[in-house]
Structures are given as C-alpha cells and as structure tokens.
Amino acid sequence: MKQLAASLLLASATLSAAPAFAQTACQPGTYAAPDGDFVVLVKSPAVPAPGLRYLFRDGQRGATSDSGAPLACGAGDVSVNGKPWAPIAFRETPATFDSVGTKMTGVLIEPPGADAKRPLVVMVHGSERSSPIGGVYGYAMAAQGISVFVYDKRGTGGSDGEYTQNFELLAADAAKALDTARSMAAGRHGRAGFFGGSQGGWVAPLAATRTKADFVAIGFGLVASxxxxxxxxxxxxxxxxxxxxxxxxxxxxxxxxxxxxxxxxxxxxxxxxxxxxxxxxxxxxxxxxxxxxxxxxxxxxxxxxxxxxxxxxDNLELIWDYDAVAALKKLDTPLLWVLAGEDREAPIETTRGALLGLAKGGKPFDVYLFPDTDHGMFEYTTAADGSRSVTRITDGYLKLLGDWIKGKARGSYGRAERLTAAR
Structure with a gap:
C-alpha cells in the first residue's frame, strides 16, 4: 500500500504560524484529563520545529503551531478548554531482539502502576519506511491503559536488514516482537496480541499463526491479495x-x-x-x-x-497472489477488523464479504465500519476535482481499538456500524 505518510504531509502543509508561547512551551508527552481523555504530543518531520503534532482520543489532530490548535501548553502540563491536563509518566524500556538473523530495535511502553492483567499489544507496521518509535499511535494506545511494544521494521530506523514487503518475513519479525514483549513485561501483563494497520492487516494475522496470540486487531487492512x-x-x-x-x-x-x-x-x-x-x-x-x-x-x-x-x-518481494483468507481460516483467535467505508487505497468490498463470511462460519471475528472515512480512518473534504483533503481521524476509532483490546468494547463508537452480531 502507498504510504499514509504522504497524506499526512499534505495535510500539514496548510498549518499556519502560531503565537510564540505555543511554539516554545509545548513539550512532547501524553497528557490526560481526569475523565480519561488524552492528547499525545510528539515531534514530527511533517511539523516544523518547535511545533509538535497532536492527537486527541476523539481523533482531532494537527500541530501545536496551528493558530487554531485547541490546546495551550504550560510548564509541565497542557490546558484544554481552560483546564489543566497532567502528563502521564509512562515507563519506556528500549529493546533489541534477533529475528531471522537480523537485529531489530524496539521499545516497550507501559502505563504507570502495576497490573498483572493489563493487555499487551505489539504494533505491526504498514508499508511506510518511517519508524513508529516515538509516534502518536503507540502512546495513544498506552494512554488507554495498554502496554505497547513498537519496533522498527527491518531496514528502517534502528533495525538492521533490508526493507521488504515479504509478508512471511515480516510475520516472523512480528511474532518475535511479541515473544520479546511478553518476556520484557513478564508478570505485568495479561492477554497479549497484535494490532496491524494497512499492510499490517496482511502481516498481523499471519504472525498470529506463528506464535501464541490472544487477539488480533486490524485497522483499514485488506482480506485480498x-x-x-x-x-x-x-x-x-x-x-x-x-x-x-x-x-x-x-x-x-x-x-x-x-x-x-x-x-x-x-x-x-x-x-x-x-x-x-x-x-x-x-x-x-x-x-x-x-x-x-x-x-x-x-x-x-x-x-x-x-x-x-x-x-x-517487483523489488520488495511482495507476495502478489497472497491468500489472506487462508491465513484467517487458520485463526481461532478473537479478531477485530475495522473498515474505512470510503477507502480509496484499500477498497473494502472483497474484504467485507470475506470477513462476514468467516464470521458467519463461526470465526470469533468482530467487524466494524466507519462511514465516510478514507484509508487511515481519516475523515476528509472533497474538492471539485474529486481529490480529498484529510481533516481528522474519525471519532470513536481510537477508543474502539482500546476498549476492544481490553475486552471491554460495548455501546457506540462515534458513527461506527457493527457489521457482526454481538458475542
């Protein structure tokens, strides 16, 4: 799949200059409200320094250098609607591990406190070549009370080897990442599994057939070759x-x-x-x-x-006729699949049919669809020529992922439509 980063860069190009206080006071980190809402602030190559990218739980996103940013940064906290949100003190532990003779780098992010039942999730990358370490999504998951392991895919960031899109090799890396994360968080986690976005929708289910996984969650992926x-x-x-x-x-x-x-x-x-x-x-x-x-x-x-x-x-060893359905048929692991209703990069028609057929056949699969969203669960505006401009991640998507991984998904999530019956 084409890199989602391209759309993020386009969206960032319209950000305007900000007041001096917003550019100098904001510090990277994750900040939480008393009711559990949060905002993640990270450095991003798409946002000129000293600005930071922000992401709220409801999907609002942008840069602190935007004059309309819905937050103000103070000394050690962030103010939203005039109320201070305190930083979350995550425990972050760097890691290296070997996979198929290649040294890989990652980091384990753990929320504060000790909880032997806390879920643990390994973030499986899409096709992008950038490092997920230090990105918004790992922290957005951790802010919801989940331990998160993110790692640089081979040939990117701090990981050795050659960049590839060979699903078998990438699944071996993901399986080893989960084994490593389990060992690092021994005694401090409960159920453990994978989240895969975009191309990770091919890799994460396959990885779950290579090692023990208690769950698999997928966003805007494909059940198609x-x-x-x-x-x-x-x-x-x-x-x-x-x-x-x-x-x-x-x-x-x-x-x-x-x-x-x-x-x-x-x-x-x-x-x-x-x-x-x-x-x-x-x-x-x-x-x-x-x-x-x-x-x-x-x-x-x-x-x-x-x-x-x-x-x-054909220089990245992509398996062109990959049988995604065959991999899913091997899974008896609970699986969440979230579809973007108007996905131009990963059209959902074949994927939706395959998932609903597997669920009807008894697989423990939950399928949700967010209408009027494009790849990445992005809402958008459409120009006269048909081109789309990203506005935000659709409300409810991040919370659905967090709740489902914690085994607590219930009720409504923004405009999400549940396509499978409740279990």
Whole structure:
C-alpha cells in the first residue's frame, strides 16, 4: 500500500504560524484529563520545529503551531478548554531482539502502576519506511491503559536488514516482537496480541499463526491479495468518475494482464497487456487510471518493462497472489477488523464479504465500519476535482481499538456500524 505518510504531509502543509508561547512551551508527552481523555504530543518531520503534532482520543489532530490548535501548553502540563491536563509518566524500556538473523530495535511502553492483567499489544507496521518509535499511535494506545511494544521494521530506523514487503518475513519479525514483549513485561501483563494497520492487516494475522496470540486487531487492512487490491483500486477510480460497467470490465482485464507480468517476473504476459492497451486506447479516461501499479505499467513501453519492470515494480518481494483468507481460516483467535467505508487505497468490498463470511462460519471475528472515512480512518473534504483533503481521524476509532483490546468494547463508537452480531 502507498504510504499514509504522504497524506499526512499534505495535510500539514496548510498549518499556519502560531503565537510564540505555543511554539516554545509545548513539550512532547501524553497528557490526560481526569475523565480519561488524552492528547499525545510528539515531534514530527511533517511539523516544523518547535511545533509538535497532536492527537486527541476523539481523533482531532494537527500541530501545536496551528493558530487554531485547541490546546495551550504550560510548564509541565497542557490546558484544554481552560483546564489543566497532567502528563502521564509512562515507563519506556528500549529493546533489541534477533529475528531471522537480523537485529531489530524496539521499545516497550507501559502505563504507570502495576497490573498483572493489563493487555499487551505489539504494533505491526504498514508499508511506510518511517519508524513508529516515538509516534502518536503507540502512546495513544498506552494512554488507554495498554502496554505497547513498537519496533522498527527491518531496514528502517534502528533495525538492521533490508526493507521488504515479504509478508512471511515480516510475520516472523512480528511474532518475535511479541515473544520479546511478553518476556520484557513478564508478570505485568495479561492477554497479549497484535494490532496491524494497512499492510499490517496482511502481516498481523499471519504472525498470529506463528506464535501464541490472544487477539488480533486490524485497522483499514485488506482480506485480498495485492493483485486484487490493484483491481479494486481501479474499479473504485472508474466508479468515482461515473464511468459504468464497461469501464470496470476494462480495468479488470488490465489488472489481469499486469498480474501476468508480475507473476512471471516480467518474462511473459505482454500479449495480454497489449490487448488491454488496445481496448483502452480510445478511452480519454484511461490515462488517469492508476490502481496500485497497473496504470504505471500500462503506460511504460514493453521494451522498458522487459529491461527494468521487475526492478521498478517487483523489488520488495511482495507476495502478489497472497491468500489472506487462508491465513484467517487458520485463526481461532478473537479478531477485530475495522473498515474505512470510503477507502480509496484499500477498497473494502472483497474484504467485507470475506470477513462476514468467516464470521458467519463461526470465526470469533468482530467487524466494524466507519462511514465516510478514507484509508487511515481519516475523515476528509472533497474538492471539485474529486481529490480529498484529510481533516481528522474519525471519532470513536481510537477508543474502539482500546476498549476492544481490553475486552471491554460495548455501546457506540462515534458513527461506527457493527457489521457482526454481538458475542
């Protein structure tokens, strides 16, 4: 999946200058209200120093350097609506561990106090190359009374090795991370499992078949192969443009053709690709179709694809025809899956059908959908040209994750729709 960080950078570009006190007084940390609400403040490359990125439990997000930021920073606390919120004194323990002969780095974040029943969650990364250590999401989970282990994926941050998107290797890393976290928090945790976002939706369930996990939670992931993801993205694009069933059929044939190239390591499949190109040649909209990769492949000459296609599109060991359903069928672990109703990057049609079918067949799966949200559970505004601008994480998403991991999910969570029956 394309990096979610790109949308965050675009959203940050509109942030305006702030009063001097907001730029100099804010300190990184997590601050809590007496009723359990919280805000996380972290340094971010998307926010010029001395500003910090903030994230509230209800999904409000932005930068302290924004003149409209809904908080004020004081000496050792944060004021929201004129009331002081105190810092949470997390216990943070750096860690290193070995996975498949590679040294990995991580950190265990534990809330204050001792609780032998406190849940423990390992955060499984998406496709981004940035480090999750020091990011908002680990602290947002810990602020809800959960111990959290975050680690740098191989080839990024402080972890050795080469960056890859090979699900089997990434699942081995995640499984080892959970084993490491359990050992570090021995006697200070209860149920332990995984949270995976985006590409982590492929990796976390697979990791749960490689080691003991008490739960798996997924946000905006796919129960479909990368090839199916590409097809569904293009179908979503033509539907958004109001182009009809003929256009859907054309992009489906294009996806089938590009899949042939990918599965053959760009050695064969060019006749099918040329046929798809001919079918689309007189369609003005064809030049604007992207998918995950098919649009770019279709616009490259065959001789260039034969020379550099594999290096350009297939250099990260992605398992193109990965059977996500097969991995889920192996799971008898409780699983939460949260869908973004208008996800352009990971369209939900196939995923929703697969999950509901598995739940109906007896799997202990809880499926929720947040309407009018895009990848990352982001609400957005839509411009006249159809482009979207991120506004916030939808209200209820972070709380749902926290409550479910603690085994206490009940009632309503913002505008979330529960698609499976309560258990």
């Amino acid at each position: 990368p090839i199916e993801e590409d097809r569904e993205q293009m179908v979503s694009e033509v539907r958004a443009a109001g182009l009809g069933k003929d256009a859907e059929a054309l992009v489906t044939r294009l996806s089938q053709a590009t899949a042939g190239l990918l599965l053959s390591d760009f050695r064969s499949g060019y006749d099918a690709l040329d046929a798809a190109r001919r079918e689309m040649a007189d369609k003005p909209w064809a030049a604007k179709i992207d998918g995950e990769y098919s649009g770019a492949i279709a616009r490259m000459p065959n001789d260039e694809l034969k020379r550099v296609g594999a290096a350009r599109f």
